[in-house]
Amino acid sequence: MLATIFAAAEGFVRPDIDWHALAPELVVLATFVVVLLVDVFTEEHSRWTASSFAGIGLLGAIVPLLTLAVRDGDPASLFGGGFVVDDFSLVLKALFLVAGYVTVLVSSNQIAEGDYHEGEYYLLLLASIFGMMTISSARDLITIFVAFEMLSIPTYMLAAWRKRAQTGIEAGMKYYLIGVFATGVMLYGMSLIYGGTGSTLLSEIGAHIGGDFGQEPVAVVGILFTLVGFLFKVSAVPFHNWAPDTYEGAPTPVTAFLSVASKSAGFVAILQLVFLGFFGRADVVRPFMFVLAVATMTVGNMIALRQTNIVRMFAYSSVAQAGFILVPLSVIGAGSADTADQILSSMVMYLLVYTVVNLGAFAVIISVSRRTGSGEIASWGGLFTYAPALAVSMAVFLFALGGIPPAVGWFAKFQLFTAVVKADTTLGYAAGVAMAVNSVISLGYYLGVMRTMFMDDVPDGDTTPVRVPPALVAAVGITVVATLVVGFLPGLVGDLADHATFALSLGE
């Protein structure tokens, strides 16, 4: 048996591998191994070094990203076209690395104090980031699936991190059950798509979906089932039920990570599938996405208005934000090729902006809750009097999330809006109106937090300053600076997003 296998392998030639194109992932993998060894070979009291190594590794992986960005020539295509390193993937990999780095910064004190298993925490975080980087290059159903699981499975464990607390394990269980169920549905959809098109490559699927198979009802089932798996990840209504409970029960740094990085990864997969694979049946995707986007925005905002716990409020706010990002997909394929470009670049841009801003908001939440020890919004009363820097930073983030100029969120939202209206379809206008109304509703709760911070009295009269550890100062600092810089020079992110677009929308 073995002999025949070896004999057959005689003629095997290893395909050329472009190691440079793989370098960012390899650096993250190497960091993973280093952190594992640190965890195994150090004493309990020096485990904190794991967080330093993880942070350095994530920053180090940006170096090959930069060298790849300035490299000339065609995008590298590896493993039979299943793994493509183009500008789209580079921009998103940078997003995941930065999000991962800020997550390490906000985690380091929280996880070291009181919690347990410091080494494993960073291992899982790195594994998940590795999956996210892979999914932004994946151009093949198998690669997308494996990368998706690579990023999901560690997050199930991270969500259940406080395993000795009842709410902690409940958070993990809800996330896990809905997650694997959605994966199952997604796989069933993928199997139907594969059956009809005979290939797992997105480019091949894209070529066949417009043909005979695309007209079969089963193709519609395949497309919708496949998208459902990722819509769960981005917590679109009606697949959002896990989000508030998981966000509340998980450690807050994990919540920050889930609400930005994991959500962005879901969107990346949706973008690739819709633009490269299912573009030929965009008429199926449009109404589906329209209903989901409007429902997601409205339900998220309405429930967020009633929340008294800041983490839960941000959970529903992130549901509503996912709705905003989905809106442009309700006009995909309608209008000119130009519109498709604009849809893609507005979505990528909103993802970049949302990630930075939401991470910053969570960094402030973590800093404040270190002192108040409570998640209630009422406990934020009078924050400005004793922690003016934190209060002002939070105000910047809230303005950005609400979309008030000149904060960066305004420009990003405006781009989404233009993309939708430009398509000149009824669905597009309806989606635009729903988006405008929801932007106003969302101001209700964002400004509510501001009023508490600036106008209300300090609840217990205790006005000792908040002591914020250096790592958290760095996290808040990085995100505030990024928010302000991009707010005044929105062209910067716009350019990045345009680069990203250029790469993907040329799949046609």
Add this chain to the structure above:
Amino acid sequence: MLLNQFLILAAILFCTGVYGVISRRNGVLVLMSIELILNSVNINLVAFSAMNDSISGQVFALFVIAVAAAEVGVGLAIVLAIFRNYRTVDIDEVDLMKG
């Protein structure tokens, strides 16, 4: 055609799995229902692979099997932790936070 029978079997398995996930309250049984869904996918993939005469469906099925093992490993660990905290594996009782 033989393919139809495989697809019908897979569809039945899939529906059984979905029904199980929705109706079962025991955590372990929910995990088993999820396994049913994943196996229906495998049947589909292998059947389509034979029909399309392409190997990638079988490769896909292998990956699904490997990942399913990892998923269930995590799932059982979570169910075990639930049992330690709540003294039950009834997932309906694990509902302190109201979504």
